[in-house]
Amino acid sequence: MWETGFNNETLRKKNRGLVLRLVTTGECTSRIGVSKYTGLSKMAATNIISQLIDEEILEEKETIRVKGKGRNPIWLDLSKKAPKLIGVSIASDVCSVVLSDMHLRILGKTGFYVRKVDPGKIMENICRCIDRVIKKSPKEKFWGIGVTVPGPVDLLKGMILSHSGFPEMENIPIVEVLEEKYHMPVLLESRQNCAALAEKYYGNGHDTEDFLLVGIGDEIGPGVISHGNLRESASGITPELGHMSIDINGRECCCGRRGCLRSYIEGSVLRAEYAEATGTDVTFRELCRAAEKGEEAADRILSKMTERLTFGLVNAVNLLGPQKIILGGEGFRLPGKYVSELERLINEGKLSPEPLTICVSALGEEAGVRSSAARLLMEIFEGELK
Numbered sequence: 232m233w234e235t236g237f238n239n240e241t242l243r244k245k246n247r248g249l250v251l252r253l254v255t256t257g258e259c260t261s262r263i264g265v266s267k268y269t270g271l272s273k274m275a276a277t278n279i280i281s282q283l284i285d286e287e288i289l290e291e292k293e294t295i296r297v298k299g300k301g302r303n304p305i306w307l308d309l310s311k312k313a314p315k316l317i318g319v320s321i322a323s324d325v326c327s328v329v330l331s332d333m334h335l336r337i338l339g340k341t342g343f344y345v346r347k348v349d350p351g352k353i354m355e356n357i358c359r360c361i362d363r364v365i366k367k368s369p370k371e372k373f374w375g376i377g378v379t380v381p382g383p384v385d386l387l388k389g390m391i392l393s394h395s396g397f398p399e400m401e402n403i404p405i406v407e408v409l410e411e412k413y414h415m416p417v418l419l420e421s422r423q424n425c426a427a428l429a430e431k432y433y434g435n436g437h438d439t440e441d442f443l444l445v446g447i448g449d450e451i452g453p454g455v456i457s458h459g460n461l462r463e464s465a466s467g468i469t470p471e472l473g474h475m476s477i478d479i480n481g482r483e484c485c486c487g488r489r490g491c492l493r494s495y496i497e498g499s500v501l502r503a504e505y506a507e508a509t510g511t512d513v514t515f516r517e518l519c520r521a522a523e524k525g526e527e528a529a530d531r532i533l534s535k536m537t538e539r540l541t542f543g544l545v546n547a548v549n550l551l552g553p554q555k556i557i558l559g560g561e562g563f564r565l566p567g568k569y570v571s572e573l574e575r576l577i578n579e580g581k582l583s584p585e586p587l588t589i590c591v592s593a594l595g596e597e598a599g600v601r602s603s604a605a606r607l608l609m610e611i612f613e614g615e616l617k
């Protein structure tokens with residue numbers, strides 16, 4: 232392991248990023264709060280905050296009234312003039328391009344149906360959408376562009392390795408293409424890693440140091456937060472869960488192996504099972520609603536899915552030891568009884584006696600789009616972007 236020391240400039244950047252994160256995510260709302268939380272002297276905290284206010288990234292709001300003697304602290308918040316984030320979310324059906332603030336609130340949105348576009352022209356369409364977002368915000372400054380795809384991606388090369396069902400999108404150096412065109416930082420990340428970061432900053436992972444974000448529905452995949460940070464591999468390859476085998480003699484998967492989790496629990500597989508049982512085509516949302524109403528076929532399919540998901544997740548939990556699992560993707564639609572059952576089964580099956588909680592994403596339906604620029608936010612909070 233190669234370790235380097237921190238020189239003053241690196242420390243200054245890290246402290247600045249940390250203060251920005253604490254105020255932006257609402258963990259600290261005053262100068263004194265920042266000083267107490269970080270251990271920085273009042274003078275050092277004040278200097279960083281004053282600089283962020285001068286740069287119109289933070290602003291002072293009303294005074295916080297507190298009982299007792301002494302001056303009342305002044306409330307700090309993100310400035311409306313703070314630079315914005317551009318997020319590109321490439322899903323299996325829709326590509327969305329959004330303008331968001333650092334709270335990951337969507338301020339503007341455009342996009343296109345991926346399957347309605349000539350596959351060779353997807354990049355061209357993405358650029359047209361980014362152009363539209365920038366044109367509609369002539370007074371805004373931008374931190375950069377964040378891009379998410381379902382994966383797998385090579386983060387070191389800034390490349391989409393493959394996109395399910397789109398051979399034309401294999402090995403696209405999307406970071407290089409967008410940086411050359413827009414002259415601003417571009418960061419690529421897997422959808423589930425971004426969703427995990429968004430949950431860490433603004434969702435149900437806010438108070439948890441170690442958790443897994445598990446996308447279910449049409450995109451099975453994990454995002455891993457370890458010691459409060461995104462787990463990243465030295466190879467730059469994002470983690471996989473859908474291709475974890477739960478049966479060596481099982482169903483053949485598109486990856487060439489057998490028994491992969493996604494061959495059993497992916498949204499399209501569940502919908503096909505439901506259509507075979509009832510003769511009706513449904514969406515994942517409709518399947519969940521039917522199960523909630525107690526419909527037998529839907530209940531059977533989701534119960535089976537819960538059981539199979541348990542197999543895969545017990546392996547992941549034994550390997551990584553998270554405190555919590557957050558169900559992302561379309562998992563937020565899963566009726567409570569299946570979430571509770573999943574929690575019970577995994578706690579029964581895993582080796583560690585530490586209780587594990589399971590909940591659904593707090594960001595809900597918009598999670599994929601809202602979190603598309605979360606990697607960019609991570610770099611800002613680490614002081615790497617200015």
Ligand SMILES: [Zn+2]
Nearest residue numbers: 474484486491
């Ligand atoms: Zn597979």
